[in-house]
Each structure stands twice: as C-alpha cells, then as structure tokens.
Amino acid sequence: MTGFFSLFRRLEGPQTVGRGRAFWGLFAIVLAVALAYPLFSDGYTVGNTVYFFVWVFIALSLCLIWGYGGSLSFGQTAFFGIAGYGYGVLTLNFGAAYGFTLVAFVAAVAIAALFAVLLGYFMFFGRIAGVFLGIVTLAVTLMLERFMAQTAGPEWHIGAARLNGFNGMSAMPPLTIPWPGEPIVLFADVGLYYFVLGLLVFVYLALRILMNSSFGNVIVAIRENPERAEMLGYDVRKYQLITFVIGAALAGISGVLYTAWGQYITPSSMGMTAAALPLIWVAVGGRSDLTSTVVGTLVVLAAFQALTIYGSQYALVFMGVLLVLTVLIAPNGLVLGAMNWLGRLAARLTQRAG
Amino acid sequence: MSLLELRKLNKHFGGLHVTNAVDLTLEPGEIHCLIGPNGAGKSTLFRLILGEHHPGSGEILFAGENITALKSFARIHRGLSVKFQVPGVFKGLSVRQNLEIALQSRHRGAELEAEIGRLLGFLGLESEQAQTAGNLSHGQKQWLEIGMAISLKPRLLLLDEPTAGMSPEETRMTGEMVQRLNADGMTVLAIEHDMAFVRQVAQRVTVLHLGQVFAQGSIDEIVADERVAAIYLGQAHA
Known part of the structure; x- marks a missing residue:
C-alpha cells in the first residue's frame, strides 16, 4: 500500500500541471467516461x-x-x-x-x-x-x-x-x-x-x-x-x-x-503536411505539459475532422490560423493557459475561503 | 602538488591570439584573483579551464591529472565548478527546483530536501523558493548561481565577476562568503573588476593583459606596480 502511495506521489511535480484530489478525481471521471463510451456508441464512431x-x-x-x-x-x-x-x-x-x-x-x-x-x-x-x-x-x-x-x-x-x-x-x-x-x-x-x-x-x-x-x-x-x-x-x-x-x-x-x-x-x-500537423496540435495545446498536449491534440484533431467533413478545403487554412492565434494569444498553448488560469482561480478561492 | 596548473596555454580566434602562452599555478586552499582590462582574455581562460573551448596548444592539469582532453561535465566530476559572468540560472524554473537540479546527483529523498533547505537558508532565499528564478533581482540570481556552484562541493570554484551588479554591502557579504568557503578548504579562482572585493579576499593576484600573464603577486604589490596602472589607463599597448 505504501508502495502504491509513493508511486502515486511520483506522478506529481513541478513538471506537470494538475495535481491533488480535484485533478485526479477529474481524471478518474474522464477515464470512466472513456471506458463506458463504446457501450453507448456504434462501431464506426468508436473506430474513428x-x-x-x-x-x-x-x-x-x-x-x-x-x-x-x-x-x-x-x-x-x-x-x-x-x-x-x-x-x-x-x-x-x-x-x-x-x-x-x-x-x-x-x-x-x-x-x-x-x-x-x-x-x-x-x-x-x-x-x-x-x-x-x-x-x-x-x-x-x-x-x-x-x-x-x-x-x-x-x-x-x-x-x-x-x-x-x-x-x-x-x-x-x-x-x-x-x-x-x-x-x-x-x-x-x-x-x-x-x-x-x-x-x-x-x-x-x-x-x-x-x-x-x-x-x-x-x-x-x-x-x-x-x-x-x-x-x-x-x-x-x-x-x-x-x-x-x-x-x-x-x-x-x-x-x-x-x-x-x-x-x-x-x-x-x-511528408510535409504530416510533419507539420503534430507541431500545431502540440503548440496549440501546450507543448510543455503532458496533460495539455493530450487534451489539445484530441480537441484539435476532432475540430479538424469536423472541418474536413463540412468545409474540406479550409481545414488546413484553419490550422494555420489556429497556430498563428496561439502564438499571438497564448504562446505556451491554449489548453495550458486555460489550466494555469483555472489553477490560479482555485488558489484564490481557497485563499478567500481560508 | 598544485591544484591547477596551466602550461603554455594558447588559444587563437582567427588571427586574434586571445590566450598567449599562459602559465598559471594554483595552490590548494588559496583565493586567487584574475584581473585585467576588458579583452585581456580572462573569460576565455575560464572557458579553457572548463573545457568549453579547447586550447590550440598547452596543457591543463588538475590535481596532477591532465584534463586537457576531458569534456566539461567530466571536469565538473573531477571537482571543478563555476559561476558564470551572466547569471546562468534556469530562468523558467523555481528557485527550489534550480537547487534541486544542482543537488540531486549527490543527495536523494529526505536528505535532498534537507540539503535544499540548508542551502536556501545559507543564500537567504527561503521566502523566494517558490519564485521563478527569472523573476529574481540581479543580485539574487548571482547568489542563486553561486549557491548552485558551491552545492557541488568543488575543490576549485571558478567565479566570473561574482559581484557584478551588486551593491557595496552585497559585495562585502559575497566576499565574506568566499572567505568562509575558503576556510572550509575550497580553492577559489575569481575574475573580478571590483578592487574592494579583490582587496578583501585575494591572497594572490594575476594580471592578464592581451592574453598574457602581465604581472603576479600580492594585491599590494600589484597596486604599487606602475606598469599595471598604465595598462588600465590604456598606455602600455606594446
């Protein structure tokens, strides 16, 4: 049991955003939803x-x-x-x-x-x-x-x-x-x-x-x-x-x-396009954090696919615009920026409560 | 046996002879200051000692071992450590993490935590430990980097302008710290322009000029040397 806890402690540290009960609670919920998801969906969507x-x-x-x-x-x-x-x-x-x-x-x-x-x-x-x-x-x-x-x-x-x-x-x-x-x-x-x-x-x-x-x-x-x-x-x-x-x-x-x-x-x-796309996912999410990268990549990929279905030729242009906007607004990544903002907000709220 | 011995060290950058047949010997336990006008080749000499530059000819001996061909990190393992001229801290990381990175290869777990705490206290940076190092004042950055350098418990500590940008009070405190470290057995080689600091700590002084050893002796001998005064005023360009 102590081994389990020491392993758990090593999951947290200055290099990763997201720690404590709130984060891991959310993690467990997301994981549970991900596990249950195929039960409520069809094979094609799951494959996608x-x-x-x-x-x-x-x-x-x-x-x-x-x-x-x-x-x-x-x-x-x-x-x-x-x-x-x-x-x-x-x-x-x-x-x-x-x-x-x-x-x-x-x-x-x-x-x-x-x-x-x-x-x-x-x-x-x-x-x-x-x-x-x-x-x-x-x-x-x-x-x-x-x-x-x-x-x-x-x-x-x-x-x-x-x-x-x-x-x-x-x-x-x-x-x-x-x-x-x-x-x-x-x-x-x-x-x-x-x-x-x-x-x-x-x-x-x-x-x-x-x-x-x-x-x-x-x-x-x-x-x-x-x-x-x-x-x-x-x-x-x-x-x-x-x-x-x-x-x-x-x-x-x-x-x-x-x-x-x-x-x-x-x-x-x-090729060139394939090489460039991962850079955009990672930059938009937040390249210096694992969680931001995972979330950012999934969101951008889903948005990209939706765009290719509904307005095919503009999808790549949109990706370029997204990259430029990220660099201008949140150079460290949109997801990471949002997570840091949430973290600061939570800290301020607990401070006020205490 | 001397701790550091430079033998006929030469370094050219193109046509510029930045280090010209430099011989320098450091005895264990001394505080040695390296002075000289801008462009005298002081920082280049440090880079040669640290392995960031490689000499065209000549040898570098550390504690009797020829380290001329060793990589920088290997020289650090032999017992060298440095504080750079421009504060070289990890700007995006917290003060605490800066020290952790310096200490983690010698200490683990609770011992590591205790060492970080001790060093934070020594540097007077306890209240800044969660602060991002890039947000520290210039003087605090200098202190932090000195802290990282001494945390390796080096046999020879190289300090490149340790008091640049410090107030007279901070300069005096830095001098006292260097003397305390020296009393514990650390040999120090410092590049410094601040003569108050040099006077406070130096047991021996070497003057470098145009890549050559120009004069050597106690601080009083150096200050009394008219030729040294002349090169600082720019009159002795041979």
Whole structure:
C-alpha cells in the first residue's frame, strides 16, 4: 500500500500541471467516461475515436523532445513511418499467428528507436542545435518520403511485402492477441479502442513519472540553459539523445497503431503536411505539459475532422490560423493557459475561503 | 602538488591570439584573483579551464591529472565548478527546483530536501523558493548561481565577476562568503573588476593583459606596480 502511495506521489511535480484530489478525481471521471463510451456508441464512431487516440503518442513525443527538452524536431513523422512500414513488412511476411503482431509491434517500435539512436548520435554529438535540428529532422523525414514514393516497381519488396511506392502498403493483419480457443483480432472498433486507451493511459502516467523524476529535472534544465546543466556535471548530449530516442519510440507507437488501425500506410505519412500537423496540435495545446498536449491534440484533431467533413478545403487554412492565434494569444498553448488560469482561480478561492 | 596548473596555454580566434602562452599555478586552499582590462582574455581562460573551448596548444592539469582532453561535465566530476559572468540560472524554473537540479546527483529523498533547505537558508532565499528564478533581482540570481556552484562541493570554484551588479554591502557579504568557503578548504579562482572585493579576499593576484600573464603577486604589490596602472589607463599597448 505504501508502495502504491509513493508511486502515486511520483506522478506529481513541478513538471506537470494538475495535481491533488480535484485533478485526479477529474481524471478518474474522464477515464470512466472513456471506458463506458463504446457501450453507448456504434462501431464506426468508436473506430474513428481510436484514430484520434492513435495520434496522441506522436504528439506526446513532440511534447517530450520539444516542450520539455527544448529541441524542436520537425521529423517525428520519420519514426512514425519507419515503425508503420516496419510493422507492415514484418506482419506481411510472418503473419498474425501465435501473437506475432504484438512481437512485430515491439520490433517495429524498436527499429524506429534504433534509427533515432543513429540520427540522434550524429546530431547531438555533432552539436547540432536550435533551428538546425528542425531542419535536419525535417530533411530526414522528407527524404524518407521521397524514397518510399519511388518504390512502386515490383523489384521493391522485402520478402513477401511489396513497398508499392506512392500507393502505399496495405493488407497487413490487424493487431491480434493470442487467446486459448479463438485469438482476439483487434479490428478498428471496440477491441482496438480498449487496447489503445489502455496503452495511452499507461504511457501518459509513465511519462508523468519520468518527467517528475530527477531525469525530467535534467531535461528541463537543458531546455532552460544547456551550458549551466553541463556545468553542474550533466552530460547534456547523452540526456538529449535518450530523450530523442524515447520520443522516437512514442512516434513509432503512433506509426504502428495507425498502420494496424487502417491496415494501410503510405509515404505521405512522412511528408510535409504530416510533419507539420503534430507541431500545431502540440503548440496549440501546450507543448510543455503532458496533460495539455493530450487534451489539445484530441480537441484539435476532432475540430479538424469536423472541418474536413463540412468545409474540406479550409481545414488546413484553419490550422494555420489556429497556430498563428496561439502564438499571438497564448504562446505556451491554449489548453495550458486555460489550466494555469483555472489553477490560479482555485488558489484564490481557497485563499478567500481560508 | 598544485591544484591547477596551466602550461603554455594558447588559444587563437582567427588571427586574434586571445590566450598567449599562459602559465598559471594554483595552490590548494588559496583565493586567487584574475584581473585585467576588458579583452585581456580572462573569460576565455575560464572557458579553457572548463573545457568549453579547447586550447590550440598547452596543457591543463588538475590535481596532477591532465584534463586537457576531458569534456566539461567530466571536469565538473573531477571537482571543478563555476559561476558564470551572466547569471546562468534556469530562468523558467523555481528557485527550489534550480537547487534541486544542482543537488540531486549527490543527495536523494529526505536528505535532498534537507540539503535544499540548508542551502536556501545559507543564500537567504527561503521566502523566494517558490519564485521563478527569472523573476529574481540581479543580485539574487548571482547568489542563486553561486549557491548552485558551491552545492557541488568543488575543490576549485571558478567565479566570473561574482559581484557584478551588486551593491557595496552585497559585495562585502559575497566576499565574506568566499572567505568562509575558503576556510572550509575550497580553492577559489575569481575574475573580478571590483578592487574592494579583490582587496578583501585575494591572497594572490594575476594580471592578464592581451592574453598574457602581465604581472603576479600580492594585491599590494600589484597596486604599487606602475606598469599595471598604465595598462588600465590604456598606455602600455606594446
């Protein structure tokens, strides 16, 4: 029991907004609603909600690297694509039996993380920082997009998996959990919903613990003043690399889930638009806070989809306007600004009551 | 054995010879002040000692070990610590978190909390602990950074203009603090323009001019040296 409480305490700290009974009470209510939601909805809508959840992981990766770490990566989609294609290649070759899709999930994320180790090593140990980091990461993701786009010919295949150029790779099996009797196939509805929701809650809580640990302290210290952090004895580049790799793995989770959700992945998932959108979700929500990032991403994604349905060509313009407004009105993010305002209001009220 | 030894240290920035064959030795337990006109190469010398710049030639020995090729963080682990000229605090974080980041690699849990409390008291920043460091006054930022630097319990503390922007009273208090730390065994190398501070604390003074060691001795010897007075007035450009 004491272990449970000490773990719970580690969820709170200066790096995350939202603490105390009020916040966790609200968290429990939201979680309960999220758990009950499929009971009151149809399969298609639930599947659509999963689609929103899928993107939260890549948003969290940017929150970690950019919001907390202060390094703007414009190329999180590179890891998204690598993991997505990785999952496709592995499952198209080895199938879905014996829980292999779950192995492929982990392996694809590991491949993306490994690529981040290589890329991150050359960037951080080569002292690339600031805007140049954004340029290099963007170049990498666009390069991968161009490369995958020219793989239409039959000679481009890995085992049984055709890469298919711009048309993308499809027909990979969905995630499948082995079960005595009948394996549980997670199609893009209720089954996948609970799987992704569980993963999301786990990742969110784990990141809260990580960012409020001494490791998280060093990460924000590097954002604030890398020279001072180094002069307190921290190997800045090592910490930056570790953060970058964790971020790549998170983007990879998005990539695998996206591919498993639609049984489909294309090179444009690593293109310019795809690379820019997560930046907008995270900036609008509040890049330096996990909760703001999750809430902001879900709200912006839902609004974006509603706009594409009702006024298709204006959706991207709206996103641009939203970004400009955020930068002008609440540079730290709209959701984070609102949460801080609520926090101050609550503090004032309790002060008055006491 | 001397604590720090610089041997024939050279550094060029393009055609500018900012550090020119500098030899400097620091004995354990001394307070050594580095003075000289603007552009004399004082801060560059600090950056060379800290590993932020690498010398074109020459060697840096710390406690007998050649640290010339070591990375900055590794030199900190050997027992170096620094307070920068421009206060290098973590501006967006609270005062408390600033100290926590400095202390967390040596202390954990309740011990960490106690150390933070002790340091806040030492710096007189208890009532500001929840304040964002960027909102502190200039003098308080200086104190906070000095606090972070000494929290590493270094063998050699480098101070780059520790009293810049401080009132005479604050300057005197800083001097007393440096002397207290020195009494506990900390060796100090300070760059300082404030001669009242230098007079208060320095046991030895080195004058740097145009990247070279120009003069060395006690503060009285340095003040009596007419050549030193001349370079401060800009008359001795050889």
